[in-house]
Amino acid sequence: MQPETQVTGKKRHLFFVRLWNTTKRAFRNPPFVLSILLLVALLYLVIGPLFTMLQSALTLHPRDALFVRGEQAGQFTTYYLVRTFLSNMRNVLFFQPLINTFVVIFPMSALALVIGGLLAWLVVRTDLPGRRMIAKIAIIPYTLPSWTLALAWITLFKNRTVGGSTGILEWLGITPPTWLSFGPVPIIIVMALHYYPFSFLLIGGALRDIDTRLEESARVLGADTKVIMRRIVFALITPAVLSSWILTIARGVGSFSAPALLGRPVNFQVLSTRLYSNLQTGSPGVAYLLAVMMILLAISFLYLNQKVIGTRKGFVTITGKAGTKSIVKLGRLTKPICILVYAFLLCVVVVPLITVAIETVVMMPGDYSLSNFTLHFWVGKSDPHILSGQPGVLRDPEMWKALWNTLKLGVLSSVFCAFAGLLIGYTVVRLRGRWISKVLDQLSFLPYLVPSIAFGATYLSLFAKPRLFIPSLYGTFTLLVIVTMIKNLPFATRAGISGMMQLGHEIEEAGIVAGAGWSTRMRRLILPLQRSSLLSGILLPMVSGMRELSLIIILITPGTHLLTSLTFKFTDYGYYSISNALLLINILLVLVATIGVQKLTKNDLSAGLGG
């Protein structure tokens, strides 16, 4: 029946028969073909930028060719290496920012850990009233743009030292000391308040998912709740605690907005702000080297994390079984703790938002009396006497364009990201055990290790000029979509892999035996069953795409402004009323999008915490 079956004997024939049959089988096995395509795409979009960045850091820039004797533009050079690490500029360019980075991230992560861990314990393991609501409110700071708190801080604490308008406290007659207005202290506090939900979710999840049989065994052996907490529960979540601490540190390395807003006015530079200003002043070689250092730093922390908990993923996977959790009764402490927790949430969620809102209606900066309130910065027409004729945000076409861009970026990048994650998850699970599965898995995880601003820098180096048949994408909206999508790929891939693992292979094999081709299987069996994991995989990348600044700040051009970058621009100008108004619009957008997706997918970040 098949012609190839009748071939016997002749070896020469056999070779061609084998070749023909092997090729046919390869193409009948789409995971294999798909894996090759994905491999090429990931090599280009993940490894490619890292490579071109290193290359750019070791190649003489035309602008610098004037200063460097005996070397020509476009040739190999150690000029940037020497300048960054050895020259008398080394302290300004590298070592001071490095020290400052450490000064910020260690206390910041410790503070975030304490806040997040305490809240998680209170919500999951005590009888605190209103736990479910606390869990929902507690994660809000993480869904807000990271500079919300920084802007609120400026509005509250800005003092007279750096010039320009002053904050609410000054208006009330209290002059805050400069160390409280700007520099490391406010940066640490503001970042800790932004990052603590991360520890909250991780530790809360671990506390919730502990196998209750372990606790029950201890109880049967005569241990009381206190002993169970100390000897069983806390011991079991130690890896989660350490892990959330290290992951917060690693994230802190790449954080840009808080140091930019609160550090730069007093010339307190960390690696990320130094990287940014080097790009602004046209010194990409040095900036790229700083990016490399940030990547190495982040990777070493994440490596440490892997050593500590023995898995790269950072999740404590203890399968939860229904049983009796040990719940600590707070008793007489209930009231004071309640007041403390509610006051805290008030301070980190409500107060900043109100502060930001107040700043948008103040006509003369620094004067917070009612008579000075105005809606000009929202709806006012352009007036040459106010902020050089900057119209109210709702009348500003640039704002509407940025709003549209932000929405587009969030939706497009997250949808592409979720689909890519699903496809990668599919191939990784189907080809499990082969080298290509492992390579795809790890390549797609790599962007997680690269701090956001450094990741942006690598994309700048790859797409600044045309390469091969791919045009220079710098300055296009497409580039923003690609970089956001790839940066979020690790989360989408994890979701895709676990979704496919849960699905198992028999569901698809039943389709194979029934005679369905690959596209039919995908369309009618896999996609419908992965729909919910696909939709919930969209939520996180979408929210982060809509409030992302560090990642895209160096790829933004005037034509592709987003709400975030526009906010940053006006803050830089000192137009705080405008930037705060933009921030509020941005928050509103994120909020609406989050609620929309949650309604659509019935997915909730804080699900299950607080019973």
Place this chain on the structure above:
Amino acid sequence: MPNITLKNVTKRFGDVVAVDDFSLTIPDGSFMCFLGPSGCGKTTTLRMIAGLADPTEGEIYMDDRLVYSSEQAFSMSPKDRDVGLIFQSYALWPHMTVYKNIAFGLEMEKMPAAKIKEKVIEIAGVMAIGELLERFPAELSGGQQQRVALARSLAPQPSCLLMDEPLSNLDAKLRVDMRAELKRIHGETKQTIIYVTHDQIEALSLGTQVVIMHQGKLQQLDEPMEMYKSPANLFVGEFIGSPRINMVPGEIAVAGDQFGLQADGVFFPLERISGVEPGKKVTMAVRPEDMRLAEPEEATALRFTTYSTLPTGADIYTRVYRGNVSFTVRQEQRTILPPETEVGVDFVDEGILLFDTESEQSLGKTSFARPNQGT
């Protein structure tokens, strides 16, 4: 409908040999059971026949149609092999109704909608699930899901039906009912069925033929009762039968002029068996029902002491020992003997199997040489 032939099929996963040089012909219309402990390669073999896994070496034919050849790197796609497959988990598509699940395979054959409907209703009638067509799999009981899975595989009328432990997710009672049903379906349709199971009772009661596999190798291919009566080697003897066959290792000896087996402290006089010479290390194996308890004074019996008694309802099994030799005996009397009672033990004629201890292969059957009848 085809004979399915596997020729020297080997499957390796890295260094692990899952199936080792396996050759077998499955005749048309047979109900072939692959039986073996988990990890013996039976499911892998099934998947290779279905085309879901490719052998590392060897050839597979369906009649004279080549469906796999390692030499030619040829593998026919599963859809062209015309097989149906039932998974242990059933793998029903949870987002489709029962109707759509059953209709899926027919749609893939591009059958017109009206005809599909007719066929689905027909097969649903046969499987007694006609009431459930609009339900989703999650709304069905385990037994109903099993029937739907069966209907889904049978609907396209495959020339061969492959089943991978299809009943192991059902509770004990349902399992017995479904076994009867499967046997009836096979009797009516004469459909070739290859059935993978680790449950010996299932294999013996269902199969027209049983293949026992161990460590990737075929151990024995036989009809179920033959397999039970004449196991080809120690593994098969031990694997089949519950309670397990009694095994006593020892050495062939001649005491006085009596041929027999010298075990650890006990001499078992046996009828001579050709090719088994004194000094040979052999293992004697006796099924519990091929033994009986006798009065301790009975001259023909060997003297043992009871250890414990295990009534199972229909039968009473008594464990007896003497020195380091012990047996489980199915008791004919319905009295429960207290521990440490003296009893006699006798053997049914031709009930003693001898195996070469070293090669583990069968040496044949023999009988107990009762002392007063001895020559």
